[in-house]
Amino acid sequence: xxxxxxxxxxxxTDFLKRIYQQSKDKIVIKDKEPDNxxxxxxxxxxxxxxxxGCADGLFFFIEMLNKSEVIExxxxxxxxxxxxxxxxxxxxxxxxxxxxxxxxFVSETDEALYYEIDNSEIEIDYSNNLFAKIIGDxxxxxxxxxxxxxxxxxxxxxxxxxxxFNLERLRLFINH
Numbered sequence: 001x002x003x004x005x006x007x008x009x010x011x012x013t014d015f016l017k018r019i020y021q022q023s024k025d026k027i028v029i030k031d032k033e034p035d036n037x038x039x040x041x042x043x044x045x046x047x048x049x050x051x052x053g054c055a056d057g058l059f060f061f062i063e064m065l066n067k068s069e070v071i072e073x074x075x076x077x078x079x080x081x082x083x084x085x086x087x088x089x090x091x092x093x094x095x096x097x098x099x100x101x102x103x104x105f106v107s108e109t110d111e112a113l114y115y116e117i118d119n120s121e122i123e124i125d126y127s128n129n130l131f132a133k134i135i136g137d138x139x140x141x142x143x144x145x146x147x148x149x150x151x152x153x154x155x156x157x158x159x160x161x162x163x164x165f166n167l168e169r170l171r172l173f174i175n176h
Contacts, residue, residue, distance in 0.1 A: 002027055005046035006165035012108060015125075016050040016084065020168070022139055023057045033064045046080040053085030054164045062143045071095050079143040079174050082135070086111075089171045100143050103169025108139045128149050130154060138165045147172040 002025040007029045010045065020026055027040055033107050041047065046153060049058050049065070057065035064070060074081055075095050081099035083092055089101040106112050107128050112119040138146050150170060153164045 001047045002044055003048060004040055005029065005048045006050065006058065006061055007027065010051060013051045015107075015132050017051065018129065018136040019084075019139070020136065022136055026103070031060075033061065037064065038069060038073065041070065041135045044077075046082070047074065047077055048082045048084070049088070050082070053088060053091075053117065055087045056088035057091055058085050058088075064092070064143065064149060071097070078093070079172070082107070082143070089173075091170070092171070092173050098116070098173045098175055100147050101173060102138040103170050104172065105166050105169065112162060117163050117165055123158075123160055123162055126158070130157075130163075134172055144174065145170060 001025045003020060005020045005023070005026055005028040007013070007020075007030060016059050017140060020028070027044070030090065052059045056062050064079070074095070077099070079100070081090070081100045083099055083101040084105070086104050087104065089103045092099065092101040103117070106115060106117060106119075107124065109119060109121055109124060112124060131154060135146055138149055141149070147170070151167065154167055
């Protein structure tokens with residue numbers, strides 16, 4: 001069993017590669033849905049959906065992520081799914097899924113300006129890299145533990161409006 005990584009090629013999200021660099025057994029999908037996607041999904045231990053997106057899904061994979069058989073397989077993964085794109089938590093809620101999900105996640109200066117958040121490119125880069133580092137360095141831990149570590153470590157070093165904004169919108173969906 002391996003980690004299935006869906007991370008569309010986009011230089012503005014290269015910082016997310018840090019999340020899965022240390023994964024020992026992984027399959028990375030960067031451009032389009034492979035013919036055997038459902039089989040890959042079924043045979044994966046964890047799933048990482050990373051990049052830019054909206055409430056309907058991860059860009060370039062929206063159609064795929066809204067297929068009923070894909071949603072059912074994501075449900076079977078339980079909390080072993082990481083939904084990291086803007087407004088991913090809306091997608092998770094809509095489909096009654098579990099896992100770690102970001103809400104609006106400020107990762108670029110234009111997004112910070114839109115949300116009227118004081119920032120600098122250095123601060124945003126720091127935020128992006130720290131977020132990915134925390135997950136990547138702890139990739140073998142259960143999702144709940146990674147979520148707790150993000151809350152402990154993400155804003156521990158500097159006071160940052162960007163980090164606070166992102167942290168307030170990070171959600172852990174676990175059904176009991």
